[in-house]
Amino acid sequence: MVKVKFLLFATLRETYNTKEIEVECDGTLKDAVVKASEKLGKEFYNEIFEDGSYRKDRIILINGRHVQFVTTQELKDGDTIAVFPPIAGG
């Protein structure tokens, strides 16, 4: 089991009423999300996944790297998963 932390930003902070949440999981992102949903509510699973894969309209960074480009599927102890809804600026 590994301890990882979700960081929530923008509207997600309001939706889930928190900036961050720590969970223990089996080392896969899927399990980390499942464990977080147990604390934050079922909808959190759908915040990340859609039809079995990552939502295209979410920016998900694992230790600062976009999840699409993270080569290893395994999370380590202390890893940070930052989740952003669609945002932009200049």
Place this chain on the structure above:
Amino acid sequence: MKAGYVNRILTVNLSDNTIKEEPIDPQVAEKYIGGKGYALYVFYHRYLKEYMAKGISPKDIDPLGPENVLAFTTGPITGVAGVPSPGRHHVMALKSPLTGSIASANSGGEFGAYMKFAGYDMIFIEGAAEKPVYLEIVNGHVEIKDASDLWGKNVFDTTRILKSRVKGENVSVACIGPAGENLVLFANIMNDEHRAAGRTGVGAIMGSKKLKAIVVSGNQKPQIANPEGFRELSKNLIERIRKNPVTGGGLPKYGTSVLINIINQAGMLPYNNWQLGYNPEADKISGETLEKTYLIKRRPCWGCQIGCGRVVKVPSGPYQIMYSEGPEYESVWALGNDTGVMDLAAVIKANHLCDELGLDTISMGSTIATAMELYEKGYIPDEDLQGMDMKFGNAAAVVEAVWRTAYKAGFGAKLALGSKRLAEMYGAPELSMSVKGLEMPAYDPRGSKGIGLNYATANRGGCHVTGYTIAPEILGLPQKIDPLTPEGKAQWVKIFQDLTSVVNSAVNCLFATFEIGAKDYADLFNTIAGFNFTDSDVLKIGERIYNLERYIISLYGFSAKDDTLPPRLTKEPMPEGPVKGQVVELDQMLAEYYELRGWVDGVPTKEKLKELGIEL
């Protein structure tokens, strides 16, 4: 040109007080649209060619001399209600005093729309007045008036006094503050009190002409070529803008500073003069925190459906300010994260002072940060600072540095030169985080290689909006590409640079492009102004504009040797954080980019110019 444009260009010569008018040339409009593109055409054909014919080399044009030309421009879709984000205008000048390259800046608010209602698509300012003057333009009637009672006044007083003098509808003021009057090299031109044509020192150019302000007023609305077609198109575009989660969600709710956290989490928010890219405290100055603390409401520019502008209030404390606008992401970053200042109230105060006195926030913050690193590393002797404690994280020093810069007071006189000259003066040029002398904005390209290529090749210098590849590289718009690879970035940079050239010629707001694209701009030009463009026509026009601009700066002496990045970004691996170990592989990306562009040594070839229909 019967529609879209109001079909009048104003040229005022402040040396001999002549005022001239001419219509839009349809052949120029067909190839360059308006705004930046049209101005570049006029710059080359009417001014640079003439100077060269008289034996004046473009290299010798003094940016603060009377031979520089300043232009306020709009395009065919500016000021047309129902266009996405139609209020902006684009300011251009032959040459920037900060960089020696093209001077170019874009601004929101009302001035762009109201300038058209006052009767003019574009205003060119030649020469220089002997004593301070302002321009008053009311429904096509133009007067040069004495501004000696305004000279020295801040942006807010100037604006309010002039607005009260003009009896009429739709009044807007563009003016300089003390910084522009004092020729601070990165002084800006403010309009509608808190909107900025920020970069490249356009305010210093206006100050060198002793032009304090332009006040416009009028009710001449542009005609529409195909009202039915435009009505349908507008409905469709606005619905898309509203439904888009960025333009219809994130931007209106949080404003641009919502980017602080994501860029920081991605390990590329420059911290302490770009020494690091991750700051564990960055949330203190984020859009989320602003929304919870000092934000009062949002403020849209004229006609805009997005409404990303901020109105703020700091009710108490040393940085109290009862009304201000902004701060934008770039301003928060430059005056805050880059200087290590985590006090959001202080950042708001510093930003407010930049607006009040007329200073570009990016160059201001970045120059202070360079001074801080110079000082901490022992390059600046204490006595030069005259008592200021120029250390990272010192909020009071940042706020003080702003007014000192505007008035060139004490150490401010050195800050007023910008980070490049400042760092050179103290013997550490590598500590200026700039390209072509323009300080780079809030994205470390070691975490996003494409923006690094864009910084190096943007015609006006270290600029992000010229080719905002952060959109695909970090934000996943229109699709997600890997930020850490240099592969394939050249084509993204080129296409973004070309489309942005169109946006700056339309003139439109870049934020609309989070939803609309080349085809939509073609439709807008066609229904409003009666053109017959396809989406590839529009992109070709953008490429033409970009190449003409690059050709012009080559006349100033710019070439591949100037398409660089500071050594920190190409040679020093990011020391910590999510992109630890990364450098920018610039040479590799440049080679591919020049090939795509058809440039040799960073300059368009004769064949390329011919292919694009650029006649010299």
